[in-house]
Amino acid sequence: MTPDEPTGTPADRARWRRYLADERAEAAVYRELAARREGEEREILLALAAAEARHEAHWLALLDGDETGIPRADLRTRMLAVLARRFGSIFVLALAQRAEARSPYASDPHATRAMAADERIHGEVVRGLAARGRRSLAGTFRAAVFGANDGLVSNLALVLGIGATGVPASVVLFTGIAGLLAGALSMGAGEYVSVRSQRELLEASAPDPTAREALGDLDIDANELALVYRARGMAEQEAVEHAALVVARVQAAGRVQAPTDALSVIQHDDEAVGTGLSAAISSFLFFASGALIPVLPYLFGLSATAAIVTATVLVSIALLLTGATVGLLSGASPLKRALRQLAIGLGAAAVTYLLGLAFGTSIG
Missing domain, CATH: 1.20.1260 (Ferritin)
Structure with a gap:
């Protein structure tokens, strides 16, 4: 060359x-x-x-x-x-x-x-x-995604199941609205209790801030503070060395009160937990928005087969979007997550639809 x-x-x-x-x-x-x-x-x-x-x-x-x-x-x-x-x-x-x-x-x-x-x-x-x-999205985002998905699937299943029995469209409409309100309120309340309970558990495990007052008087040679660190997960030798360092620094500085993190070993990520109110509001709103979609065909006057098909198509699109969003945020394949979400949602709705058909036939 x-x-x-x-x-x-x-x-x-x-x-x-x-x-x-x-x-x-x-x-x-x-x-x-x-x-x-x-x-x-x-x-x-x-x-x-x-x-x-x-x-x-x-x-x-x-x-x-x-x-x-x-x-x-x-x-x-x-x-x-x-x-x-x-x-x-x-x-x-x-x-x-x-x-x-x-x-x-x-x-x-x-x-x-x-x-x-x-x-x-x-x-x-x-x-x-x-x-x-x-992490910053985890609490609220989890509530939002789960709320929307639950609203889509549960109300589609409810609407299809009731619609399959052959009752008038007005009955299906009011059943869907009742399912929307009941589910949204239940999701909001449940999410609030769940997140508040999780926060309370974390707070119960956090160090007592008043216990720091005793650190300045501890015997540096017979250091009880090491037991605190061992109880919180440190290895024995590491706990002894860390406790001796903390007490020595407190005594050398002539302080009675130690730094605020003196008793801490593991820092809890409060952002990942979220707040009870924000999670509850997200769950309520997203469940309601998801549950509204299966009801839309009946709100616009469709009935019977046309309403059922339209509701199924609309919910399928929404399930694909929520699944793809989860896939994107998790770094996984959006297509796989979307198809998984669709299969789960339509599978649940199909079961209630078949039950509705069977029930409608038996009473017909």
Whole structure:
């Protein structure tokens, strides 16, 4: 090969150009996300963008600096860039996590092992950033998704079961509305009690703040504080060393009262628990919104088979959307989660519909 001849086959160079385009687009995504954040998260995202720039330089070097014919990035990466510019949300991080997991570098002979390793670690970095957002959403989001899904499935099952018996459409309509209200109130109340109970359990396990007053008088050689740390999960030797350090610092400073975290070992994540009121409101509203969908055909005057088919189609679309949303936020396949949600929901509704048919036939 002469110095003027390009390296690689035409197929290789086409692939390198695709990689180059994707690396540039991914770096742009991380920079867009960084622009919407500050502090540590901003620094992490900018470091990821810099790493993608190193990969970009690798492919550009193989192309001998020739940037002609560089294609557009793949559709997924371009969509990520658009979402990052407009939203900069946890959805983008969840999608970026999946994108990093699809890297082909591990099997490409022209990518270095370091680049393949980078991509795997990038996935874990993005997973960690996305986890922060997931924790902040966990309590309310769980209530919202479960509430909407329960409303869709339970009221569709109720409406189909009653409708299958052959009763007038007005009876089905009022049955659906009653199911909406009863279910929404039940979900809201249940979620409030559940979250409040969880918070109360965590609070009961938290250290008594008044116990800190005794730390300044403890015997540093016969340290009872070590028992506190052992009771909270520390190994014996680690508990002894940590207790001695805490008491020594308290006594050396001449303080009677220790720092507020002196008795703590495990910090509870209150964000992941959420608040009882917000969870209750989310459950009520989302259950009601989900339960309203099967009733809509009857509100608009449809009846019999037309109403049943329309309700089933509308609920199916909603189930696919909620399943895909859960998949996106969890970093899993949106399609698989959507189809799973659809199968579960329609399966439950089918059972009640068949029961309604059987009951209607028996009384007919």
